[in-house]
Amino acid sequence: MLQQLKTTYTQDISLFANRNAVISYAVLILALLLVPAVLGEFYVGELGGVFIFAIAGVGLMLLTGYTGLVNLGQAAFLGIGAYTNAVLMTKGVPFIFTLPLAGLVSALFGVLLAIPTMRMTGFYLAIATLAFGSIIGTVFQKWTSVTGGFDGFAVPTPSIFGFPIEGTNGVYYLSLLVLIFVIWLAINILRSPVGRAMVAIRDSEISAQSMGINLSLYKTISFATSSGITGLAGALFAHYVRFLAPDSFDILLSIQFVTIIFVGGLGSLHGAIFGAMFVRLLPQFIAIVRDDLPFGIGRMPGLEPSLFGLVLVLVILFEPLGMHGRWLKIKAWLKDFPLHRRSGIRRQKTYARSERLR
Amino acid sequence: MEDAARLLQLVINGAAGGCIYGVIALGFVLIYKASEMINFAQGDLMMLGGFVAFSLIAGMGLNYWVGAALAIAIMAVFGFLLDSVVLRRVIGQPQFAVIMLTLGLGFIFRAAAGISFGYGSVTFVTPFTNKVENFGDIAIGQDSLSIVFGTVVLCAVLYAFFSKTRIGIAMQAASQNQLAAYCMGIPVRTIFSLIWGISAAASAVAGILLAPSTVLDVNMGFLGFKAFAAAVLGGFGSIPGALVGGVVIGIVEQLAGYYLPAGFQDVTWNSMLLLVLIVRPQGLFAETQRKKV
């Protein structure tokens, strides 16, 4: 691969790096459009789930990966989006309005969370968002007049201009569409001043401020965008599961979202997609192979969460840059093949210093 | 009079429950003080400690005290090894990586406990179970008394260890600047493993103390999240603070459960946590300092 020579500034800010990228993404989208025609309903459903988690992952990536703000309560926004969408639809509001409204209401709650957490950093923010998430989760359980409590309620079938979006395929195409939209939005944000301001806040608040970046404003924007996008994912999630119950939106789901961006690779949009694939497909993979495992391991209860935890631990220990980082290394290796020097990637010892000095 | 007695009873029950939060919080605080890492699996360590003690005492028929001491020792070794085998590798990485790592470890611990001890709840009979001391109108279970007593002693010992001994100060030094600590000849790695050992032992104590007043089950580790509130309330980094924070949370929770409509008890810890952080984003009494630019 040769270094590409750029001849205009526009090339640096265009949506795709070069013509090859345009072609490969077009092929990818085409392939995804054909999936329901080729694969069975089970696989289409699973892939739809991946899309929905990828949308939420992109949302969280903007907040955590690019702005450096941890959120351990992201499931709450998925829930807010899901309930907003489903409850409004039962009241007769058409889906084309409830979908954006779900995003909007979630974004408003994002602002609501951003304001009090503005001055928190590091793990204090992590714990505070965790607390926020669990409060919202309790509200879903106890506010029975709206959410139906533990009994839950069935989500109506959406339709756009009279065309019902039915079945697994409907949700699949809808999610794919929203995912493409959200990725386009995220790329725009990242190539605009607002995205740069986020990165600036992540790397040095004090110097971001002296560059004229209003910290509170941009942290709020970041929270709002992130939760708004997750709210969209929530609206789709409601149709994906077809039946809303409050215990879907607990701490464990929040942890799954954080796992998406962490395993995928912090600070890359590709990472959010890879991570979503990992989180959604690993349990299915286990389910498929469990009967073939020796010594009855497959029938052991708790196999799935323990493998989930194990993979998470292994990724953090051996690939801190996540799957995206590993992908870049593989690309580098292929590029240099067969001249690659192993010693080049040796990790030097690092030494932590108090994070209390801020 | 009856109201006052009820109130007092609630406060005492709350304080005893809060002591447990305090001891788990102590585990967080110790690890934080020595390495600025946050262990999200602290509650799961407590669960493991409880189960280990249970299987030694109820399963193998050991004497309660011997079994408890053995369980604490086993958990201390487990904590030490956990650090020296797993966590050592992330020393120097951002705090967030450690949070994720310990979250992952929590999954593994829960599954491991489920596989070895089963997913059902077990009742752990101890010398303190179902014995009540009466003080006038107030009845206090011996289990509660043992919790309060055990917690206060543990807390005092650890406080003295941390602020008075050379190795305690070296632990603080290592958390503040690993590079400099190495240069001073402080065996940073051993010290970190040691603190994980102590912290796991403290969680085991929590598990054993908690056992008589509740049932043991694999998911009891989620109590750890309440302990976060305790640690934050007490100002992450202060040993007595963790205990005080735990007791306050425990009492408020009891009162909220009695005087407020249903549902509010569930959000006590998280509301208090949020409130404290909103007022003091760096935590109560926390030692922080602005970075020099």
Next chain:
Amino acid sequence: MSLFAARDIAIQFGGIKAVDAVTFDVKQGEVFSIIGPNGAGKTTIFNLISRIYNLTSGELIFNGKNVTKVPPHEIAALGIARTFQNIELFSQATLLQNLLIGRHCHVKTNLLSQFAFLPPARDAELAHREKVEDVISFLDLQRYRNTLIANLPYGVRKVVELGRALCIEPKLLLLDEPSSGLNVEETEAMAFWIDDIKKDLGITVIMVEHDMKLVSAVSDRVMALNYGRVIALGSPGEVQTHPEVVRAYIGGEA
């Protein structure tokens, strides 16, 4: 006419007066240096001007406007840029992105247009890029354009930080120890750049510096501080030979 003035500015940290009734004027187009022993309050004055700290008393006048109470993120838009003693760059971003962040106070496009990357946003980006390229050529940074800051050597980062401040197109530039950690050659290059900034770009500079050679080479006037108070103010020659400055700062030998 003075571009910037500090009137009786003071700040206390826990009872200690870090800066105590300091008054000075900076004229349009001059290089004004602040020297003094460590802990004399030099950087604190910068932090006061960039509003990271709040004044205990006194006032700051910039361009005829009282800026004592302006929030810190609005200082850049007024035309005051700064660098930091220990380099505060955005280390996980490329050099180009760092400089573009310097253009932040000139961003006029609204959020919606950025989110959809509408033509106005695109055009604004290209215009910012032009400005940034000017700074890149000015400071000879072409070959590092797409390098992550974390992978750049210290000396280059120092220049990048200067460049990021220039992208603000400031009227007043605050340089905090521009030569610290630089060798003789790099310090000389820095001296030239400061000179160019003053002469070619017409930017007024306030500089905190220890290297007396650099100070006397580029400054028009020098102010010496000790224990938060002014002990001397005048031409570089006058201040360097001032007995109290020699005693507290330069030492007998030099």
Next chain:
Amino acid sequence: MSVDPILRVSNIETYYGQIQAIRSVSLEVPRGRIVAVLGANGAGKSTILRTVSGLMDPERGSVSFDGKDIVHMAPDLVMRRGMCHVPEGREIFPFLTVSDNLAMGAYTRRDIDGIARDMDVCFSYFPVLRERASQRAGLLSGGEQQMLAISRALMGRPKLLLLDEPSLGLSPILVTQIFNIIRRINQEQGVSILLVEQNAHIALKTADYGYILEVGRIVLQDECRVLLEREDIREFYLGQKDTGVRGARRWKRKKLWRS
């Protein structure tokens, strides 16, 4: 080449990720002497010290200290053998008091009386530290933190002291003071010193022997008094060109083509 140097570094090569920071560097510190390594930024001076003290691992090469091979040894063990590294940038313990910081310097020692005596010696070198003994170290000014870092290293009674840029960011008078004390430490306590400095002027005056490092390679080595006389050293490292800073207009590369 001395007969029995306290430190002998042979052909070490160290990488930061994929970047080679130092290339086959060899140097020696004779017992009881001060050796200075000079060089530009990014030349790898700090990397040499970090490799020697075990804070970084070299890819190849050997380091022998007091007759023992210490390469790949953990930094705390290296320190226990009597080598103390004062890293660049005042790495102190910000939330401990000044006296606790000093006590941590003596972590490896058990002789309480000796520790107290050495603390007094440090206070006599830097009286300001005595005044601030019960303050948190994070509240000290930059110069005071540097003094504390050097004193803390002395508390470990090292045989060899590694000093990384002790003059960084200090006022001229403090630089002179600190280097006077470095001399005193060397003369009064017989501590051997390996010094890395940007400020070539004062380093060459203080040290006995100097190495010049350029882009990770040693290009010149000699007695300091010899180095001080050399024309190229005077020009590039001491800035004593006859023309002066403003003399000749610098030749500035201007890129002519830009899209």
